[in-house]
Amino acid sequence: MSLNWEKLISQGRAKAPNVPWTDEEHQAILALMNERGLHRMSAANFVLNGVVTLEAYDKAKEAEFKPKSLKEVTDEAVAAVKDNGATFGATKTGKSKKKI
């Protein structure tokens, strides 16, 4: 079964491709929405960054913590890999040599 992960992630309704929220994470998102008035996407970003309780959220706000989105985290990870000289997601060009 393959869901429309792209849409679900863009709406904060899934954690990552093929990764739904756990029940605890899902409840945390709903609590942040209902108790702190956050938009679902914003609540999802906090939970993605490990903020899964209202107390943790309040402390994070006090500390002016800005949660990163899945895209930002992914982009940073790709950049870090590239900085280390590795290629990520690159496709090979040229003719392939047949092995006999």
Add this chain to the structure above:
Amino acid sequence: MAYTSTDFSTLTGKLNEAFNEAASVSMAEWIGKQVFDVIDTDWQVYNFLHVNGAGGGFSRLAEGQQLPVVSSQEGDSANWTQKRYGSRVAITKDLRLFERYDVMESLVRDEVDYAFNRIDQTMADILLNGFSGTSYTDIFGDAQANTSVDGVVLFSASHTYNGTASTYRNLIRNAATTANPALDRDPIVQARTDAMLYKDASGINRPINLDNLIVGATNADLAQRLVYSSGVANTPNVDINPLKAAVTKITIWPRLDLRGDGTDTKAYWFMADSKHVKKSLKAPFAQKPMMHSSKEVDDTLDWMYPVDAYYTLGIGWAAYIRGSTGVN
């Protein structure tokens, strides 16, 4: 007189007849078919799209006014890929030489029964695994998702909609709002109330009528007493039992008593809207179990009759099926 290669087509015809008879019996006893949408499809990848319901449209019109166009709200979608399952029935040389047609027929009938048994268990397991996690290993060893199209586990207190912050529940609770209550009159009434107050993505009330109580063999007697008794238990005789008219069907599904992985699930129970539950539970078949004619004689001189099927299971819009583990 022994069955020889010249009898091949005659024997195949007779075994096919036995297969078809057994299949028709198994189809009639196939309980999962009553709650799942068992459809024939020629799509290798079955596309499911939920429509949240028409938003606007039907309006008061002034004289001569143009009729407004209905705008349906697109819901969530999913793809389910067909998988192949099968086995072979071996008609050995011994069986043919000694004309053990009774055994041959029995082998075919048992295989058909077993195939439908396995399919039915995979359907029951979708419900029985629908309370936690995001996937499980099915009886065939494959990973099976147990999330609905909204990415939330099948039975949840907070299913989500596409494009709105609202949620809905299909996890059964009792009047004291405790989730997963044991089968009793109070949670049945509460589940029916919750379902009747269901609102779609636009916030419009779309009552769901939970008229089908689904239980395993162990809970069957209790279910029947709760629903079919003319009076309510532990009340004066004048108190009627409204569930008798409201719950019009009790589905007793023995495979609900034990999950495919051996977990005791006899306390689990479910309720469904019999008119719409097939929007929630999907079982597209590219091919129902079918026996093929054996064309090759094996090295062992066995005649092999392959039996195979193609199907997949998926969870659509989960609002029309409700569940409880019965632990509370």
